[in-house]
Amino acid sequence: MIIHPELEKVIESLPSAARRELLDYVAYLQQKYHCDAPVARLGGLWADIDFDVDDADVRALRERVTHRLTDQI
Numbered sequence: 001m002i003i004h005p006e007l008e009k010v011i012e013s014l015p016s017a018a019r020r021e022l023l024d025y026v027a028y029l030q031q032k033y034h035c036d037a038p039v040a041r042l043g044g045l046w047a048d049i050d051f052d053v054d055d056a057d058v059r060a061l062r063e064r065v066t067h068r069l070t071d072q073i
Contacts, residue, residue: 011019 011022014022
């Protein structure tokens with residue numbers, strides 16, 4: 001992979017804490033856009049619980065909660 005010199009220069013100018021933050025963000029983007037990444041398995045007390053939730057389930061739950069809250073206002 002070729003890094004553009006301007007990008008490399010900007011990254012080098014960042015303080016170490018900001019570089020760590022940038023690295024964490026890049027790791028997040030890699031996880032977000034690579035669906036074939038390994039899935040973390042729950043263990044301990046959670047091992048026997050069937051926990052199969054995807055983005056659509058979370059989105060639906062958020063919509064239901066939002067509708068309930070807006071009805072109360």
